[in-house]
Amino acid sequence: MDTRISTPAAGRPPAAPAVPLYPLSLRVNGQEHQLHVEAWVSLLDLLRDRLALTGTKKGCDQGQCGACTVLVDGKRVNSCLTLALMQEGRSITTVEGLADGNALHPLQQAFVRHDAFQCGYCTPGQLCSGVGLMNEGQAQDRAQVRELMSGNVCRCGAYPQIVAAMAEVMQLPDETNDHHRDDGAGARVGTVPA
Protein backbone atom coordinates (compact mmCIF):
# COMPACT_ATOMS: atom_id res chain seq x y z
CA MET A 1 0.00 0.00 0.00
CA ASP A 2 1.25 3.40 -0.90
CA THR A 3 1.45 5.40 2.29
CA ARG A 4 3.24 8.41 0.93
CA ILE A 5 1.65 11.70 1.73
CA SER A 6 0.63 13.41 -1.43
CA THR A 7 2.38 16.66 -2.20
CA PRO A 8 1.19 19.49 -4.41
CA ALA A 9 2.08 19.12 -8.04
CA ALA A 10 5.20 20.94 -9.14
CA GLY A 11 4.69 24.42 -10.45
CA ARG A 12 2.22 26.92 -9.16
CA PRO A 13 0.43 26.12 -5.93
CA PRO A 14 -3.35 26.07 -6.16
CA ALA A 15 -4.64 29.61 -6.04
CA ALA A 16 -5.83 30.40 -2.55
CA PRO A 17 -8.89 32.64 -2.45
CA ALA A 18 -8.06 36.06 -1.19
CA VAL A 19 -9.17 36.35 2.43
CA PRO A 20 -10.32 39.85 3.18
CA LEU A 21 -8.85 41.53 6.23
CA TYR A 22 -10.76 44.23 8.03
CA PRO A 23 -9.32 47.05 10.12
CA LEU A 24 -10.17 46.96 13.80
CA SER A 25 -9.51 49.43 16.60
CA LEU A 26 -9.78 48.15 20.13
CA ARG A 27 -8.70 49.23 23.57
CA VAL A 28 -7.63 46.20 25.58
CA ASN A 29 -6.72 46.63 29.23
CA GLY A 30 -6.16 50.31 28.59
CA GLN A 31 -3.93 49.86 25.56
CA GLU A 32 -5.00 50.88 22.05
CA HIS A 33 -4.63 48.31 19.29
CA GLN A 34 -4.92 48.81 15.53
CA LEU A 35 -5.39 45.42 13.91
CA HIS A 36 -6.40 43.74 10.69
CA VAL A 37 -8.46 40.58 11.13
CA GLU A 38 -10.51 38.09 9.15
CA ALA A 39 -14.28 38.38 9.55
CA TRP A 40 -14.71 35.10 11.42
CA VAL A 41 -12.18 35.69 14.21
CA SER A 42 -13.91 35.58 17.58
CA LEU A 43 -13.00 38.10 20.24
CA LEU A 44 -11.67 35.17 22.27
CA ASP A 45 -9.30 34.01 19.52
CA LEU A 46 -8.18 37.58 18.90
CA LEU A 47 -7.28 38.05 22.55
CA ARG A 48 -5.45 34.75 22.86
CA ASP A 49 -3.85 34.26 19.46
CA ARG A 50 -3.25 37.79 18.22
CA LEU A 51 -2.69 39.72 21.42
CA ALA A 52 -1.15 36.86 23.43
CA LEU A 53 -3.55 37.53 26.29
CA THR A 54 -3.94 33.87 27.19
CA GLY A 55 -5.41 34.52 30.61
CA THR A 56 -8.83 34.36 28.99
CA LYS A 57 -9.58 30.65 28.56
CA LYS A 58 -11.27 28.69 25.82
CA GLY A 59 -13.41 26.08 27.52
CA CYS A 60 -16.39 25.02 25.44
CA ASP A 61 -16.15 27.73 22.76
CA GLN A 62 -19.96 27.77 22.61
CA GLY A 63 -21.13 29.95 25.44
CA GLN A 64 -21.88 27.22 27.94
CA CYS A 65 -18.98 27.38 30.40
CA GLY A 66 -18.11 31.05 30.89
CA ALA A 67 -14.33 30.49 30.96
CA CYS A 68 -13.94 33.09 28.20
CA THR A 69 -15.81 35.84 30.07
CA VAL A 70 -14.36 39.31 29.59
CA LEU A 71 -15.71 42.81 30.16
CA VAL A 72 -16.73 44.95 27.19
CA ASP A 73 -17.24 48.54 28.28
CA GLY A 74 -17.63 47.14 31.79
CA LYS A 75 -20.23 44.52 30.87
CA ARG A 76 -19.46 40.82 31.07
CA VAL A 77 -19.81 38.85 27.87
CA ASN A 78 -18.75 35.48 26.47
CA SER A 79 -15.84 36.39 24.20
CA CYS A 80 -16.31 33.12 22.27
CA LEU A 81 -19.77 34.17 21.07
CA THR A 82 -18.87 37.48 19.53
CA LEU A 83 -16.69 38.38 16.59
CA ALA A 84 -13.74 40.67 17.12
CA LEU A 85 -15.04 42.99 14.39
CA MET A 86 -18.30 43.45 16.29
CA GLN A 87 -16.30 45.10 19.09
CA GLU A 88 -14.88 47.96 16.99
CA GLY A 89 -14.09 50.91 19.22
CA ARG A 90 -14.95 49.09 22.44
CA SER A 91 -12.90 48.88 25.59
CA ILE A 92 -12.11 45.31 26.63
CA THR A 93 -10.94 44.22 30.05
CA THR A 94 -9.50 40.74 30.49
CA VAL A 95 -8.24 39.06 33.63
CA GLU A 96 -4.81 40.54 32.86
CA GLY A 97 -6.34 44.00 33.22
CA LEU A 98 -8.07 43.58 36.58
CA ALA A 99 -5.03 44.23 38.75
CA ASP A 100 -3.63 47.71 39.26
CA GLY A 101 0.03 47.10 38.53
CA ASN A 102 1.18 44.58 41.09
CA ALA A 103 -1.82 45.22 43.33
CA LEU A 104 -4.41 42.56 42.76
CA HIS A 105 -8.04 43.53 42.29
CA PRO A 106 -9.94 43.12 45.59
CA LEU A 107 -11.84 40.19 44.10
CA GLN A 108 -8.57 38.50 43.12
CA GLN A 109 -7.30 38.98 46.66
CA ALA A 110 -10.52 37.52 48.02
CA PHE A 111 -10.26 34.51 45.70
CA VAL A 112 -6.79 33.84 47.14
CA ARG A 113 -7.98 34.28 50.71
CA HIS A 114 -11.01 32.02 50.25
CA ASP A 115 -9.24 29.38 48.15
CA ALA A 116 -11.85 29.98 45.45
CA PHE A 117 -10.26 27.73 42.85
CA GLN A 118 -8.57 24.40 42.44
CA CYS A 119 -7.37 23.81 38.88
CA GLY A 120 -7.80 27.48 38.03
CA TYR A 121 -9.03 27.05 34.48
CA CYS A 122 -12.37 28.75 35.08
CA THR A 123 -10.88 31.40 37.37
CA PRO A 124 -10.20 34.19 34.85
CA GLY A 125 -13.80 33.91 33.66
CA GLN A 126 -15.11 33.72 37.23
CA LEU A 127 -13.16 36.87 38.13
CA CYS A 128 -14.32 38.87 35.12
CA SER A 129 -17.86 37.63 35.62
CA GLY A 130 -17.72 38.55 39.30
CA VAL A 131 -16.51 42.06 38.51
CA GLY A 132 -19.26 42.35 35.87
CA LEU A 133 -21.83 41.20 38.42
CA MET A 134 -20.69 43.90 40.84
CA ASN A 135 -20.85 46.52 38.07
CA GLU A 136 -24.45 45.48 37.35
CA GLY A 137 -25.50 46.02 40.97
CA GLN A 138 -28.36 43.52 40.89
CA ALA A 139 -27.20 40.98 43.46
CA GLN A 140 -28.08 41.83 47.04
CA ASP A 141 -27.51 38.53 48.80
CA ARG A 142 -25.62 35.28 48.35
CA ALA A 143 -28.51 33.48 46.70
CA GLN A 144 -28.57 36.18 44.06
CA VAL A 145 -24.81 35.97 43.64
CA ARG A 146 -25.17 32.24 43.01
CA GLU A 147 -27.93 32.76 40.47
CA LEU A 148 -26.12 35.58 38.70
CA MET A 149 -22.87 33.58 38.54
CA SER A 150 -24.62 30.64 36.89
CA GLY A 151 -22.99 31.43 33.56
CA ASN A 152 -19.62 30.29 34.92
CA VAL A 153 -19.06 26.60 35.39
CA CYS A 154 -16.41 25.24 37.79
CA ARG A 155 -15.80 21.54 37.35
CA CYS A 156 -13.74 21.45 40.56
CA GLY A 157 -16.76 22.63 42.50
CA ALA A 158 -15.29 25.74 44.11
CA TYR A 159 -18.66 27.46 44.07
CA PRO A 160 -19.03 27.95 47.85
CA GLN A 161 -15.62 29.59 48.06
CA ILE A 162 -16.31 31.74 45.00
CA VAL A 163 -19.56 32.95 46.55
CA ALA A 164 -17.78 33.57 49.84
CA ALA A 165 -15.08 35.62 48.12
CA MET A 166 -17.65 37.70 46.30
CA ALA A 167 -19.80 38.15 49.39
CA GLU A 168 -16.78 39.49 51.24
CA VAL A 169 -15.89 42.03 48.57
CA MET A 170 -19.54 43.02 48.14
CA GLN A 171 -19.96 43.21 51.93
CA LEU A 172 -23.08 41.06 51.78
CA PRO A 173 -24.75 40.03 55.01
CA ASP A 174 -23.33 36.91 56.56
CA GLU A 175 -25.51 33.87 56.11
CA THR A 176 -24.87 30.77 58.13
CA ASN A 177 -25.78 27.48 56.48
CA ASP A 178 -25.74 29.50 53.32
CA HIS A 179 -25.57 26.52 51.01
CA HIS A 180 -28.86 25.23 52.41
CA ARG A 181 -30.68 28.27 51.11
CA ASP A 182 -31.54 26.69 47.81
CA ASP A 183 -34.33 24.77 49.52
CA GLY A 184 -36.90 27.37 48.54
CA ALA A 185 -36.85 29.15 51.90
CA GLY A 186 -36.10 32.40 50.10
CA ALA A 187 -37.07 33.71 46.70
CA ARG A 188 -34.25 33.00 44.27
CA VAL A 189 -33.42 35.15 41.33
CA GLY A 190 -34.14 33.71 37.94
CA THR A 191 -36.51 31.12 39.21
CA VAL A 192 -39.58 31.09 41.35
CA PRO A 193 -39.49 29.38 44.74
CA ALA A 194 -39.89 25.62 44.56
Added chain:
Amino acid sequence: MNPLSFVVPFDQSAALEQIRSEGARFVAGGTNLIDLMKERIMLPQRLVDINRLPLDAIEEGDDGSLVLGALARNAATAYHPLVLERYPLLSAAILAGASPQIRNMASNGGNLLQRTRCHYFYDAEVPCNKREPGTGCPAIGGLSRQHAILGASSACIATHPSDMCVALAALEAVVQVASQRGERQIAFADFHQLPGDTPEIDTNLAPDELITSISLPPAGQFAGHSIYLKLRERASYAFALVSVAAMLDIGEDGAIREARVALGGVAHKPWRVPAAEPLLHGAPDAGRFAVFAERLLEGAQGQGGNDFKITMARRAIVRALNMAVAGTYNNTGHTNGTVMTRGAA
Protein backbone atom coordinates in the same frame (compact mmCIF):
# COMPACT_ATOMS: atom_id res chain seq x y z
CA MET B 1 -13.05 27.71 4.00
CA ASN B 2 -16.31 29.56 4.12
CA PRO B 3 -15.74 32.92 2.44
CA LEU B 4 -17.23 35.44 4.82
CA SER B 5 -17.51 39.15 4.32
CA PHE B 6 -18.47 41.69 6.95
CA VAL B 7 -20.19 45.03 6.60
CA VAL B 8 -21.24 47.61 9.18
CA PRO B 9 -24.08 49.81 7.94
CA PHE B 10 -24.58 53.01 9.90
CA ASP B 11 -28.18 53.60 8.93
CA GLN B 12 -31.21 51.43 8.39
CA SER B 13 -31.53 51.98 4.66
CA ALA B 14 -27.95 50.80 4.14
CA ALA B 15 -28.66 47.73 6.27
CA LEU B 16 -31.77 46.92 4.25
CA GLU B 17 -29.75 47.23 1.05
CA GLN B 18 -26.91 45.04 2.37
CA ILE B 19 -29.19 42.22 3.47
CA ARG B 20 -30.28 41.71 -0.14
CA SER B 21 -26.86 40.46 -1.16
CA GLU B 22 -26.31 36.73 -1.66
CA GLY B 23 -26.13 34.74 1.58
CA ALA B 24 -26.32 37.81 3.82
CA ARG B 25 -27.55 37.70 7.40
CA PHE B 26 -27.92 40.32 10.07
CA VAL B 27 -25.88 39.87 13.23
CA ALA B 28 -26.70 41.70 16.47
CA GLY B 29 -25.71 39.94 19.71
CA GLY B 30 -24.42 36.95 17.79
CA THR B 31 -24.95 34.57 20.71
CA ASN B 32 -26.84 32.04 18.59
CA LEU B 33 -25.63 32.79 15.06
CA ILE B 34 -21.88 32.73 15.85
CA ASP B 35 -22.36 29.42 17.66
CA LEU B 36 -24.28 27.97 14.69
CA MET B 37 -21.59 29.20 12.31
CA LYS B 38 -18.89 27.44 14.32
CA GLU B 39 -20.91 24.24 14.13
CA ARG B 40 -21.34 24.85 10.38
CA ILE B 41 -25.11 24.69 10.81
CA MET B 42 -25.59 28.19 9.43
CA LEU B 43 -23.06 29.46 6.90
CA PRO B 44 -23.80 33.03 5.90
CA GLN B 45 -21.57 34.51 3.20
CA ARG B 46 -21.95 38.02 4.49
CA LEU B 47 -22.59 39.34 7.97
CA VAL B 48 -24.38 42.64 8.22
CA ASP B 49 -23.48 43.97 11.69
CA ILE B 50 -26.47 46.09 12.71
CA ASN B 51 -25.14 47.12 16.11
CA ARG B 52 -24.53 50.70 14.99
CA LEU B 53 -28.18 51.28 14.08
CA PRO B 54 -30.13 53.45 16.55
CA LEU B 55 -32.57 50.68 17.52
CA ASP B 56 -31.68 50.15 21.17
CA ALA B 57 -34.16 52.48 22.88
CA ILE B 58 -36.90 51.41 25.26
CA GLU B 59 -39.55 54.10 25.25
CA GLU B 60 -43.25 54.75 25.59
CA GLY B 61 -45.34 54.67 22.43
CA ASP B 62 -48.13 57.09 21.58
CA ASP B 63 -50.88 54.60 22.43
CA GLY B 64 -49.77 53.70 25.94
CA SER B 65 -47.61 50.88 24.66
CA LEU B 66 -43.98 50.32 25.52
CA VAL B 67 -41.68 49.99 22.52
CA LEU B 68 -38.65 47.76 22.96
CA GLY B 69 -35.91 48.49 20.44
CA ALA B 70 -34.78 45.45 18.53
CA LEU B 71 -31.18 46.11 19.56
CA ALA B 72 -31.90 46.72 23.24
CA ARG B 73 -30.13 43.92 25.07
CA ASN B 74 -32.10 41.32 26.97
CA ALA B 75 -30.56 42.38 30.30
CA ALA B 76 -31.25 46.07 29.71
CA THR B 77 -34.83 45.16 28.87
CA ALA B 78 -35.40 42.91 31.89
CA TYR B 79 -34.06 45.48 34.35
CA HIS B 80 -35.65 48.52 32.71
CA PRO B 81 -37.80 50.37 35.29
CA LEU B 82 -40.84 50.58 32.98
CA VAL B 83 -40.62 46.91 32.08
CA LEU B 84 -40.33 45.93 35.75
CA GLU B 85 -43.25 48.16 36.65
CA ARG B 86 -45.64 47.36 33.82
CA TYR B 87 -44.51 44.03 32.40
CA PRO B 88 -42.91 42.09 35.24
CA LEU B 89 -43.80 38.90 33.36
CA LEU B 90 -41.32 39.90 30.67
CA SER B 91 -38.56 40.63 33.19
CA ALA B 92 -39.23 37.30 34.85
CA ALA B 93 -39.05 35.37 31.59
CA ILE B 94 -35.88 37.05 30.35
CA LEU B 95 -34.13 36.56 33.69
CA ALA B 96 -35.08 32.87 33.68
CA GLY B 97 -33.22 32.42 30.40
CA ALA B 98 -29.57 31.93 29.47
CA SER B 99 -26.82 33.44 31.65
CA PRO B 100 -26.02 37.02 32.67
CA GLN B 101 -23.26 37.16 30.04
CA ILE B 102 -25.59 36.04 27.26
CA ARG B 103 -28.37 38.36 28.44
CA ASN B 104 -25.87 41.24 28.24
CA MET B 105 -25.12 40.32 24.61
CA ALA B 106 -28.40 39.03 23.19
CA SER B 107 -30.66 41.53 21.45
CA ASN B 108 -34.43 41.54 21.70
CA GLY B 109 -34.81 41.00 17.96
CA GLY B 110 -32.33 38.15 17.98
CA ASN B 111 -34.12 36.46 20.86
CA LEU B 112 -37.13 36.02 18.57
CA LEU B 113 -34.94 34.49 15.86
CA GLN B 114 -33.20 31.84 17.96
CA ARG B 115 -32.97 28.48 16.28
CA THR B 116 -34.05 25.35 18.08
CA ARG B 117 -31.65 23.65 20.48
CA CYS B 118 -32.60 20.19 19.17
CA HIS B 119 -29.34 18.24 19.34
CA TYR B 120 -30.02 16.61 15.99
CA PHE B 121 -30.35 20.04 14.38
CA TYR B 122 -27.02 20.96 16.00
CA ASP B 123 -25.22 17.86 14.70
CA ALA B 124 -24.26 18.32 11.05
CA GLU B 125 -23.42 14.61 10.80
CA VAL B 126 -27.02 13.44 11.11
CA PRO B 127 -30.13 14.09 9.01
CA CYS B 128 -32.46 16.92 10.00
CA ASN B 129 -35.42 18.29 8.08
CA LYS B 130 -34.92 21.72 9.62
CA ARG B 131 -31.27 21.88 8.60
CA GLU B 132 -31.52 19.97 5.33
CA PRO B 133 -35.13 19.65 4.17
CA GLY B 134 -36.14 16.16 3.11
CA THR B 135 -33.41 14.27 4.96
CA GLY B 136 -35.60 13.06 7.83
CA CYS B 137 -36.02 13.59 11.56
CA PRO B 138 -33.93 11.35 13.82
CA ALA B 139 -35.51 12.92 16.90
CA ILE B 140 -38.69 10.98 16.09
CA GLY B 141 -37.98 7.63 17.67
CA GLY B 142 -34.69 9.02 19.00
CA LEU B 143 -33.73 11.02 22.06
CA SER B 144 -36.75 13.24 22.54
CA ARG B 145 -36.54 14.46 26.13
CA GLN B 146 -36.41 18.12 25.08
CA HIS B 147 -38.90 17.83 22.24
CA ALA B 148 -42.41 18.99 21.44
CA ILE B 149 -45.67 17.54 22.73
CA LEU B 150 -47.90 20.01 20.88
CA GLY B 151 -48.11 21.16 17.28
CA ALA B 152 -45.35 18.87 16.02
CA SER B 153 -45.39 17.23 12.60
CA SER B 154 -44.03 14.07 11.06
CA ALA B 155 -41.21 16.24 9.69
CA CYS B 156 -40.06 17.95 12.90
CA ILE B 157 -40.64 17.77 16.65
CA ALA B 158 -38.27 20.57 17.65
CA THR B 159 -39.13 23.18 20.28
CA HIS B 160 -38.49 26.90 20.32
CA PRO B 161 -35.92 27.61 23.05
CA SER B 162 -36.83 31.18 24.05
CA ASP B 163 -38.22 32.15 27.44
CA MET B 164 -38.72 35.78 26.46
CA CYS B 165 -40.98 34.78 23.57
CA VAL B 166 -43.33 32.88 25.88
CA ALA B 167 -43.95 36.08 27.82
CA LEU B 168 -44.29 38.09 24.60
CA ALA B 169 -46.97 35.65 23.42
CA ALA B 170 -48.96 36.19 26.60
CA LEU B 171 -48.41 39.96 26.41
CA GLU B 172 -49.68 39.97 22.78
CA ALA B 173 -46.64 41.86 21.59
CA VAL B 174 -46.45 43.26 18.08
CA VAL B 175 -43.27 42.89 16.04
CA GLN B 176 -42.36 45.85 13.82
CA VAL B 177 -40.31 44.94 10.77
CA ALA B 178 -38.83 46.85 7.86
CA SER B 179 -37.48 46.02 4.44
CA GLN B 180 -36.89 47.90 1.22
CA ARG B 181 -40.48 46.98 0.40
CA GLY B 182 -41.75 48.96 3.37
CA GLU B 183 -42.71 48.43 6.99
CA ARG B 184 -45.24 46.09 8.50
CA GLN B 185 -46.42 44.76 11.86
CA ILE B 186 -46.65 41.10 12.77
CA ALA B 187 -48.84 40.00 15.67
CA PHE B 188 -46.76 37.84 17.98
CA ALA B 189 -49.04 34.84 17.54
CA ASP B 190 -48.29 34.97 13.82
CA PHE B 191 -44.56 35.55 14.10
CA HIS B 192 -43.37 31.97 14.68
CA GLN B 193 -44.62 29.00 12.67
CA LEU B 194 -45.44 25.41 13.50
CA PRO B 195 -43.15 23.02 11.61
CA GLY B 196 -45.73 21.42 9.29
CA ASP B 197 -43.92 20.21 6.20
CA THR B 198 -41.57 23.21 6.10
CA PRO B 199 -39.65 22.95 9.38
CA GLU B 200 -36.73 24.82 7.81
CA ILE B 201 -38.85 27.98 8.16
CA ASP B 202 -39.10 29.15 11.78
CA THR B 203 -40.86 32.49 11.37
CA ASN B 204 -42.91 34.63 9.04
CA LEU B 205 -40.08 37.13 8.75
CA ALA B 206 -38.92 37.40 5.13
CA PRO B 207 -35.17 37.01 4.48
CA ASP B 208 -34.84 40.71 3.62
CA GLU B 209 -36.76 41.97 6.64
CA LEU B 210 -35.26 43.55 9.74
CA ILE B 211 -36.96 43.53 13.13
CA THR B 212 -36.87 47.14 14.29
CA SER B 213 -38.86 46.97 17.53
CA ILE B 214 -41.30 44.98 19.63
CA SER B 215 -44.33 46.81 20.99
CA LEU B 216 -46.02 45.81 24.21
CA PRO B 217 -49.67 46.89 24.44
CA PRO B 218 -50.80 48.29 27.80
CA ALA B 219 -51.12 45.45 30.33
CA GLY B 220 -51.02 47.22 33.68
CA GLN B 221 -54.09 45.35 34.90
CA PHE B 222 -52.01 42.15 34.91
CA ALA B 223 -48.90 43.54 36.59
CA GLY B 224 -49.92 42.44 40.08
CA HIS B 225 -50.54 38.82 39.12
CA SER B 226 -47.86 37.65 36.72
CA ILE B 227 -45.56 34.69 36.86
CA TYR B 228 -43.08 32.87 34.66
CA LEU B 229 -42.65 29.37 36.02
CA LYS B 230 -39.77 27.53 34.39
CA LEU B 231 -39.06 23.87 35.03
CA ARG B 232 -35.66 22.62 33.91
CA GLU B 233 -32.94 20.10 34.59
CA ARG B 234 -31.05 22.36 37.02
CA ALA B 235 -31.74 25.49 39.02
CA SER B 236 -30.33 27.92 36.47
CA TYR B 237 -28.87 28.24 32.99
CA ALA B 238 -30.79 25.44 31.27
CA PHE B 239 -33.47 25.41 28.64
CA ALA B 240 -37.04 24.82 29.77
CA LEU B 241 -38.53 21.36 29.83
CA VAL B 242 -41.82 23.11 30.43
CA SER B 243 -42.44 26.76 31.22
CA VAL B 244 -45.63 28.66 31.93
CA ALA B 245 -46.24 32.39 31.49
CA ALA B 246 -49.40 33.27 33.37
CA MET B 247 -50.93 36.70 33.82
CA LEU B 248 -54.21 37.44 35.54
CA ASP B 249 -56.38 40.52 35.87
CA ILE B 250 -58.08 40.10 39.24
CA GLY B 251 -60.84 42.48 40.31
CA GLU B 252 -61.45 43.90 43.76
CA ASP B 253 -63.91 41.09 44.41
CA GLY B 254 -61.08 38.62 43.91
CA ALA B 255 -62.50 37.23 40.68
CA ILE B 256 -60.38 36.71 37.59
CA ARG B 257 -61.58 39.10 34.89
CA GLU B 258 -59.08 38.17 32.25
CA ALA B 259 -56.38 35.52 32.00
CA ARG B 260 -53.63 34.72 29.57
CA VAL B 261 -51.43 31.65 29.67
CA ALA B 262 -48.63 30.65 27.29
CA LEU B 263 -46.40 27.59 27.44
CA GLY B 264 -42.73 27.21 26.54
CA GLY B 265 -40.64 24.12 25.91
CA VAL B 266 -43.56 22.18 24.49
CA ALA B 267 -43.87 23.28 20.85
CA HIS B 268 -42.18 24.87 17.86
CA LYS B 269 -43.54 28.22 19.09
CA PRO B 270 -44.98 29.58 22.32
CA TRP B 271 -48.22 27.65 22.87
CA ARG B 272 -51.37 29.53 23.66
CA VAL B 273 -55.08 28.78 23.22
CA PRO B 274 -56.87 32.13 23.74
CA ALA B 275 -60.28 30.54 23.22
CA ALA B 276 -59.75 28.46 26.37
CA GLU B 277 -58.72 31.36 28.60
CA PRO B 278 -62.29 32.47 29.52
CA LEU B 279 -62.53 29.14 31.37
CA LEU B 280 -60.39 30.82 34.02
CA HIS B 281 -62.74 33.73 34.59
CA GLY B 282 -64.45 33.97 37.96
CA ALA B 283 -63.32 33.13 41.45
CA PRO B 284 -59.89 31.44 41.41
CA ASP B 285 -60.44 27.72 41.68
CA ALA B 286 -57.84 24.97 41.40
CA GLY B 287 -60.39 22.62 39.90
CA ARG B 288 -61.14 25.08 37.14
CA PHE B 289 -57.41 25.63 36.62
CA ALA B 290 -57.06 21.87 36.04
CA VAL B 291 -59.90 21.88 33.52
CA PHE B 292 -58.21 24.75 31.72
CA ALA B 293 -54.88 22.88 31.74
CA GLU B 294 -56.53 19.92 30.02
CA ARG B 295 -57.97 22.24 27.40
CA LEU B 296 -54.63 24.00 26.82
CA LEU B 297 -52.94 20.61 26.41
CA GLU B 298 -55.60 19.16 24.16
CA GLY B 299 -53.99 17.00 21.50
CA ALA B 300 -50.70 16.71 23.38
CA GLN B 301 -48.69 13.74 22.22
CA GLY B 302 -45.47 12.38 23.69
CA GLN B 303 -42.60 10.99 21.64
CA GLY B 304 -41.44 8.49 24.25
CA GLY B 305 -38.61 10.38 25.86
CA ASN B 306 -40.78 13.39 26.57
CA ASP B 307 -44.02 11.71 27.64
CA PHE B 308 -43.45 13.12 31.12
CA LYS B 309 -43.88 16.63 29.77
CA ILE B 310 -47.64 16.17 29.45
CA THR B 311 -48.09 15.50 33.16
CA MET B 312 -45.46 18.08 34.03
CA ALA B 313 -47.18 20.74 31.93
CA ARG B 314 -50.60 19.95 33.39
CA ARG B 315 -49.28 20.41 36.93
CA ALA B 316 -47.14 23.43 36.05
CA ILE B 317 -50.12 25.27 34.58
CA VAL B 318 -52.16 24.80 37.77
CA ARG B 319 -49.21 25.73 39.96
CA ALA B 320 -48.41 28.84 37.93
CA LEU B 321 -52.03 29.98 38.08
CA ASN B 322 -52.13 29.50 41.85
CA MET B 323 -48.94 31.52 42.17
CA ALA B 324 -50.23 34.27 39.89
CA VAL B 325 -53.35 34.56 42.03
CA ALA B 326 -51.08 35.19 45.00
CA GLY B 327 -48.91 37.83 43.35
CA THR B 328 -46.10 38.61 40.96
CA TYR B 329 -42.54 37.41 40.68
CA ASN B 330 -40.22 39.43 38.49
CA ASN B 331 -37.30 37.03 39.09
CA THR B 332 -34.89 39.82 39.94
CA GLY B 333 -34.77 38.46 43.47
CA HIS B 334 -35.65 41.87 44.79
CA THR B 335 -38.72 43.99 44.47
CA ASN B 336 -37.70 47.15 42.60
CA GLY B 337 -41.03 48.55 43.64
CA THR B 338 -43.11 45.77 42.13
CA VAL B 339 -45.26 43.34 43.99
CA MET B 340 -43.39 40.24 44.92
CA THR B 341 -45.14 37.90 47.25
CA ARG B 342 -44.57 34.27 47.95
CA GLY B 343 -46.72 31.94 45.95
CA ALA B 344 -49.39 29.59 47.18
CA ALA B 345 -47.89 26.67 45.31
